[in-house]
Each structure stands twice: as structure tokens, then as C-alpha cells.
Amino acid sequence: MSDIAERARKALGKKATYGPDVDLEKYDVEAKPHEEIQSLEEVPEDVKKAALGVGVALDKEVGGAYIQMDQTPVVAKSSTEGIEVLDIATALKKYDGLKDYWWKLVPVDQDKYTADVALHPPAGYFLRAKSGAKTVFPLKSCLYLGQTNLNQRVHNIIIAEEGSELHVITGCTTPSHVQRGLHIGVSEFFIKKGAHVSFTMIHNWGREVDVRPRTAIYMEEGATLSNNYICLTPAKTLQTYPKAILDGKGAVASFNTVLYAKEGHLDTGSEVVLRAPGCSADSITRAVSVGGEIITRGRMIGEVPDVKAHLECVGLILSEKGRIDSIPELDGRCGGLDMSHEAAVGKISELELEYLMARGLTKDQATGVIVRGFLDVEIKGLPESLREELRRITQLQELHGGS
């Protein structure tokens, strides 16, 4: 631990590679504590409502749940055999500091945000699917930032043991009265041989909230990942750039990102390293700006032959002011690999608008239908209940946050 702390201290002033710099001093460190909650029924109504707004329905089909209010884990329980849900402090105690996992993927000295998380008492979740275990219903987690001007720090560890299957949906949200705050979330994923993980994260922040997730994913032979990120409401600045390392033969990762920016600054993307033959990865981003600034990065690194990678970003700018900057990068480091990208940024096709207007829809209705369809990314590897939930959420958020 001391080595981690020392490296973190040295990185406290280190700015991140991407995204506007956030002055950590401006945010409060002291979080007011919340009491532990015994059952999901006792979760306060405003938290339940906020969770529902980010696709986390706590009243049905819950395979396990983790709820964190500000800096306090208030619920951490699993209702599925072979699936463990703990708050991270408990997991660290139970598993001897999680030394094979803790800060093993995300470098603690990556930047001031990772350093800041490392130097404070950890909160976050520990999710583990034991070998061969499968979630029937998804694990649902909600990270709720309810205290104005708080620096909410989170460190999550997700482990899918050999042959297991884990579906997780995480909603991060602030209630409407909290406009200002900071959320830093470190997540480290270990997807072992033949395991499958679907991880869906939905963000709903206030206009003055800065957000800095730091995610890394390690995948063994035959592991599969479907990682979905959805952010349809404005944040002041958000910068995230998860990194996946496909280290075993035939590992498959797919990243789907759906962004809708009315205002603010979203800088998202992913980096995937394909390190073993037969690995493949794709990253698909759909971005809509109605005034906000969106940067979507994607970087695929092919280190060995016989790997496949595809990057795709399609952006719509629906107002005069918005900006979408798509930065795809392909780095092939040997022969015999197959990598591609396609990107397009523009406006809604006149032909599509006219087509729907010829059926009697007004221009606004036609625009809404096209934008909703555009954001409805066909996401592979998701259970049907999650797919429905996602569809509901994109429609809901797009409608009240939209044009």
C-alpha cells in the first residue's frame, strides 16, 4: 500500500492527457455520512427516482445491487448464487487488500485524479462472478452524488472468473438540486478465460459537474466484453478514455457509446490493445450535439497478426453552435492484421426528413424520429431486459433533455 501512496503523492499535480484541468481544491472532501440500508425497499424515494432516470430500476429484476450515496455505500448485496457484491472497503479486508487487482490496471500515477482517489479512503463496489456463475438478472448499481460541491471518489473492481457471465448496469447521477460537484471513478475489470461481461453505464449529471472516470479492462483467452456508455444530459466537463487489453487468444471487445450534448464538454473514447491472435474489437460511437462540444477518440493497437479492429463514429450536429471532433487512430504494428475506421459528421439528411414528412410528420417530429433511431445503437451481447431498459432511457432522456 505504501508504494501506491507514494506514487500517488508524486502524481498529485499531474494534469491529465486529455480534458480541461479541474482544480481539485475547489471541491469539498468531507462527505456527510449516510446510514446503511437493510433492503432495497428502504432506499429513499429521491434516490430511487434518480436511479430510475439512469436506467437502474430497483424494484424489478435485480440480480444484485450496490448503491452509494455521496461517499457512503448504503446497499451492497447479491441475490444471485455465485455472484458477490461487496463494498470495496469490505472486499479489501476480506481478500487481503485484493493485491492481484488493486491498482493493477489503472496506473495510480496516471494523473492527479487517480492519485486523489488513491490517497483517500476508498468507496466503490467489488463485483465478482465465481467460476461458471451466471447472472440471470443484471447487477444494478447507482452512484448518487447528492451533496453539492462534493468530490465523490469511487474505486471499483469487477472480476469475472473463468467461464462466468456478468451483466452490470451502473447509473451515475445527481439530483436536480445539485448542480456542482466532481465525480472521479476508477474501475478495474478482470475478465478471465471464456468469461462474458456486459457493462452498461449511464450518466446523468448536473450542469456544473466535472466527471473523470478512469477505466481499464484486462481480458484473457476467449473472454468477451460488451461495454456501453450513454450520456444524454449535460455535464460541465467529462473526460473518459477506457483502455482494454485483449491478452488472450480470441478475446472480443465491443464498445458502444451514445452521446447527446446540449451544452458542456464531453471528451470520450477508448483505447484497445489487441495482443493475441484471433482477437477482435469494435468501437461504435453515435454523437449528437445540439450546442455542446463532443470529442470522440478511438485508438486501436494491433500488436500481432490475425486480429481485427473497427472504429466507427457518426455524429450529427443539430444546431449552429455545436462541435463534434472525431479522432480515430489505427496503429497496426505488424503484417497480417485487419483494421479499419469510418467517421462522418454532419447534419440530418434532407432526404430522410422529406421521406418522413411525406408521411405527414412535421419537420420537428421527423427530426425527433431520426435522432431517436440514430441513438438506438444495436448493441450485441445484451440480455433483452437490459436492451429494453436502454431503449426506454434513450427515449426518455432524449425527450426531456432534447431539442
Add this chain to the structure above:
Amino acid sequence: MFGLLEIEDLHVSIGGRMVLKGINLKIDRGENHALFGPNGCGKTTLLNTIAGVPRYVVESGRILFKGKDITNLPMDERARMGIGIAFQSPPAIRGLKLKDLIKLCNPQANPEKVLREMNFLEFADREVNRGFSGGEIKRSEMAQLLAQRPELVMLDEPDSGVDLENIKLIGKAINKLTEKDAKPSKRTRSGIIITHFGHILDYISVDKAHVMLEGTIVCTGSPREILEQIKTRGYEGCVRCLCPT
């Protein structure tokens, strides 16, 4: 008495080039008209102008629908007034399922029923026009029109790329849309159909046909007779024979 559609001395340009040069046309309620003419003569332009597609600019003349001047109305208002069109090459729309589009055409419609009528039910959950073949696009367009139930239905080559079995279905749908199963005096809906080869005419009943050349209607008459002349003498020969000036 007004016709359902009346077009008076219509001049239309696209991108600054004059394409329609003085079209006059009247379609009464219950009538079905066919439009013949070589590629580029302005048939599609005429239908798109009636539908109100913005890049077709009306330079002079006017379009009346149900007695009202619609020359400057936006296309969605024309659609809501009762004008429907099946496009020749409609765009694909990402994330929009065909059955959902049918609901948008008419919230009261039953998507399953109209798709079954077009033998197209298996496409209900497909994204609109995405990866559809030419013939599939036609069936998709017809299903949408069956839901929309326009008073004036305009069909741009409904038979091109369609196999024989499905041409019958499309013919049946056109007859339904133009109420050919009702007594002539009871019919209130009308149609305009562009066709090159006239295959569809074996399955539908058409009251009048027009030949267009270089942006004008040069001949009007019986559909069978005109088609026969075009087949044997070509478009210009047909005009010289049937409508000598």
C-alpha cells in the same frame, strides 16, 4: 366542380434547370391516371412537385388540391391533407423499424395487417429500407400507403424490380387505394402511376394515360391504346400518331 387535383401551367426547375415547362392536368375523384414518357422527361419531377419536395422549385403556375391552392404548402401539410407518394428510391432510416414507421403514417393503422397484405410481415422489425432490394422497397412503400390511406396516391414505378407474384399484390393494393372495388359513383380516391413497361396495367384499372416529353404532357388518351403505340412506334411515334399537331 373542382377536380381532386388540378394543375395549371406548371413550370418547375431543379438546381436552376427548367424541367417542367407548362403542365396542365386535372384528375377527378375516383380516377386513376398513368404517366408514360422516356427517362428524364419530368414524370418523377411532376410527382415530387405535387408532393412538395422542396428542391423542386415552382417557377410559375399552381397546384390545386381539393380546390385549395397548395403550391406553397410544406410537404407534411400536403400529406395530412391527403396526398401520398411511393418514392422510387427512398432513403434508409437508421434505428426506425418498418412497423414503427407504419404507425407514424397512421396511429390507427394495424402494421401487421398492412404488412401481411403486402406479403411483407417478416420485414416488420427491419430498419426501414436498410438492405431492401428494389422489389422489397416497393412493397414497403405500398404497406405505408395502405396505412396512410391518402386521397391522392402517387406511385413512381411501382412495378420496377418486382417479381410477377408480387406485382399482383401491388396491383391489388393499388386497386384498393383507388377504391376500384367500389362502384364508380362511390369512388372518392384517385391515383397517378408512372410506369415504363406497363406490367402493372395488367393488374389495375387505369382510366386515362398521359405521355410526357421534355417537360410537357403531349398526349392524353386511353391507356391501352397509348401503351400499344409506344411499344410499336416509340414515344415520339406514339405522339405523332395519336396526337398530331
